[in-house]
Amino acid sequence: MRVGGGRRRIGRDRGDRRRRSPRQPLLVEKEGNPMAFGSGRVRRGCTAVCASSLLVLGGAIGAGAAAAAEPASVTVAERASVPLQVDPNELLKLENDARAKAGCNTPLAIDPQVQAAAQKLADDNVGVSHTGSDGSSLQDRLKAAGATYTASAENVSQGTDAAQGHFDRWMNSTGVHKANILNCSYSKTGIAVNGDRVVQVFTN
Numbered sequence: 254m255r256v257g258g259g260r261r262r263i264g265r266d267r268g269d270r271r272r273r274s275p276r277q278p279l280l281v282e283k284e285g286n287p288m289a290f291g292s293g294r295v296r297r298g299c300t301a302v303c304a305s306s307l308l309v310l311g312g313a314i315g316a317g318a319a320a321a322a323e324p325a326s327v328t329v330a331e332r333a334s335v336p337l338q339v340d341p342n343e344l345l346k347l348e349n350d351a352r353a354k355a356g357c358n359t360p361l362a363i364d365p366q367v368q369a370a371a372q373k374l375a376d377d378n379v380g381v382s383h384t385g386s387d388g389s390s391l392q393d394r395l396k397a398a399g400a401t402y403t404a405s406a407e408n409v410s411q412g413t414d415a416a417q418g419h420f421d422r423w424m425n426s427t428g429v430h431k432a433n434i435l436n437c438s439y440s441k442t443g444i445a446v447n448g449d450r451v452v453q454v455f456t457n
Contacts, residue, residue, distance in 0.1 A: 339451050341444035343416040348434050351424065357437035366400035367454050368443030375445035375452040381409050402456035406433040411450045419451055
């Protein structure tokens with residue numbers, strides 16, 4: 254899904270939606286369990302810096318230790334009517350480079366079950382939301398995919414930016430977008446791209 258010329262910003266609660274000036278991008282965040290990052294999670298007041306319109310949403314739940322894993326390539330599903338805007342493998346590399354600089358010894362690696370959970374939401378026509386059209390939560394989708402974990406998080410974005418643009422916007426977030434990426438306890442991920450829609454799921 255692509256955000257048009259109008260841009261807006263939404264605060265921390267999913268129910269709290271405030272319209273800003275037409276030139277501001279829409280940015281959504283969702284708080285999770287503070288246990289996931291040790292120092293706490295504060296994800297819902299992001300700042301957008303990209304020139305093009307981009308819709309972003311992220312959330313996280315739980316905490317746990319990471320296990321070492323090697324990065325893998327991502328298979329993406331393409332929406333026939335919308336060209337792919339993001340190379341998921343490029344996004345994964347950008348994130349793992351940032352994690353290494355932040356002191357994470359474990360790179361994020363694509364996990365088939367986590368990837369399936371991410372793809373489920375990417376293929377769902379729900380806009381930028383953590384809730385599927387069937388009412389499913391991230392945990393529901395992970396369970397259905399057979400994933401095993403004790404901590405999880407999800408970033409969702411939609412817009413015309415390439416991987417670098419999505420990465421920069423997440424990293425310039427004042428809340429959980431960046432925290433999800435740099436949380437060293439996460440070692441598994443799934444990055445699903447469907448047209449201009451990107452869903453990334455993290456687990457330990």
